[in-house]
Amino acid sequence: MKKTLKAALCAALACAMLAGCGSAPSSTAPASGSGSTGGSASTASDAPEYERATVRVAYMPNMGSGSSLITGIEMGYFDEVGLDVELTQFQGGPAEIAAMASGDIDIAQIGHGAHALCIEGQAKIFALDLLGVSDEVLANTERGIETVADLKGKTIASTAGTSAEIVLDLVLGTAGLTTDDVTVVEMDANGCVSAMISGQIDACATWAPSTTTIKEQMGDKCVSLGSNGDFVDTVTFPGSFVATEKYASEHEDILVRFTQALMKAQDYRAANIEQVCEWLAKEIEADPETILATKDSGEWLTGEFLVGALADGTIEQYYDSQQQVFVDSGRIPEKVPVSDYVLFDVMQKAADAYTAAKS
Incomplete structure (x- = not known):
């Protein structure tokens, strides 16, 4: 049923x-x-x-x-x-x-x-x-993104109110950026997968297994810019x-x-x-x-x-x-x-x- x-x-x-x-x-x-x-x-x-x-x-x-x-x-x-x-x-x-x-x-x-x-x-x-420790910020290297600083002015998908949104804030902060420096669009985890693979967005913040699928499908075109694993010493x-x-x-x-x-x-x-x-x-x-x-x-x-x-x-x-x-x-x-x-x-x-x- x-x-x-x-x-x-x-x-x-x-x-x-x-x-x-x-x-x-x-x-x-x-x-x-x-x-x-x-x-x-x-x-x-x-x-x-x-x-x-x-x-x-x-x-x-x-x-x-x-x-x-x-x-x-x-x-x-x-x-x-x-x-x-x-x-x-x-x-x-x-x-x-x-x-x-x-x-x-x-x-x-x-x-x-x-x-x-x-x-x-x-x-x-x-x-x-x-x-x-599964949340991650992923970016499309074909959009000229290799580092967190390169996210400035880019379009990033995330799901509001989730751990991925928090990780996005933390990752942006490592380069002195905030969400005011990027365009954040609302998408669920499934949407992030399809939008990243099809090239509709520059980057995304989401969690496994969506991150796994994105990396497998995009290969070298995908770069990981940070995850909650990078902040475990100060944040749970x-x-x-x-x-x-x-x-x-x-x-x-x-x-x-x-x-x-x-x-x-x-x-x-x-x-x-x-x-x-x-x-x-x-x-x-x-x-x-x-x-x-x-x-x-x-x-x-x-x-x-x-x-x-x-x-x-x-x-x-x-x-x-x-x-x-x-x-x-x-x-x-x-x-x-x-x-x-x-x-x-x-x-x-x-x-x-x-x-x-x-x-």
């Missing part, structure tokens, strides 16, 4: 105007929580009994957004905690958050850029998924799971169970990344080799790491550092307490359940 959100698109685009919407969501078949390949639900007599629930989850068709979800489904981890996960694809985090606001989606996995909307109160973060680019404040307050137990399963999925993902690439490629109907080429597009955090990072304040530091990027770029006027929009209580309950299940 295919799930479509045509009706939600209008609301999604309207709600996300301030942050810049992603493109229209495309649908994928709801994925059974039982999984088709991996582990089965716990059968121990002392295993917790859960009230069955269905969770509608938005994600983007790439490893950074979909890898832990696909792993949790394939390995049966969501099924173990009584959750059936239905997936719907989007092309950008702001549109995902807008779809949650309209009630068409329960949970979303977002990249760095859309976190600004959480800081502004549009959603609550309840789980840290990974640190992204978290990918997180979010929900609206209303959903979080009414369904905290579901968020805790979802995060507990997610932490197991993160452990498996980190140890079996190539297998996860195969699963994701099948889910999004992409070329397996293209997805495999993006296996290093994230710092794949584990459940064990997250337990410690929550306890010693590392997770809070990640989000605090992220806020500073938004302040420096003018995206938000000033920093706010991280606890205003990050549900540390949900993270802690999930960490406790994860740890207990392992002991």
Whole structure:
């Protein structure tokens, strides 16, 4: 069965105007929580009994957004905690958050850029998924572009409100440029691919696997001018799971169970990344080799790491550092307490359940 959100698109685009919407969501078949390949639900007599629930989850068709979800489904981890996960694809985090606001989606996995909307109160973060390193600024050398300075006066495609937009700002800054020195046009990740290959634009800022496809198709005509990997010493680019404040307050137990399963999925993902690439490629109907080429597009955090990072304040530091990027770029006027929009209580309950299940 295919799930479509045509009706939600209008609301999604309207709600996300301030942050810049992603493109229209495309649908994928709801994925059974039982999984088709991996582990089965716990059968121990002392295993917790859960009230069955269905969770509608938005994600983007790439490893950074979909890898832990696909792993949790394939390995049966969501099924173990009584959750059936239905997936719907989007092309950008702001549109995902807008779809949650309209009630068409329960949970979303977002990249760095859309976190600004959480800081502004549009959603609550309840789980840290990974640190992204897949965003990149690519340029067409046939347009006389060899360095960042050569971008001055050029036309660059990007998706507003995403991590790629932030990386574009950072990369331009290395040459003393800002977006006032270039012409930025709005395009989703798919649009960036076709526009770059066809020569409609001079450069683009987007993420894997779109960057992989562009470089493969353009060959020597494409040059990489920078990525978020160039700024990891000073900036973190978290990918997180979010929900609206209303959903979080009414369904905290579901968020805790979802995060507990997610932490197991993160452990498996980190140890079996190539297998996860195969699963994701099948889910999004992409070329397996293209997805495999993006296996290093994230710092794949584990459940064990997250337990410690929550306890010693590392997770809070990640989000605090992220806020500073938004302040420096003018995206938000000033920093706010991280606890205003990050549900540390949900993270802690999930960490406790994860740890207990392992002991």
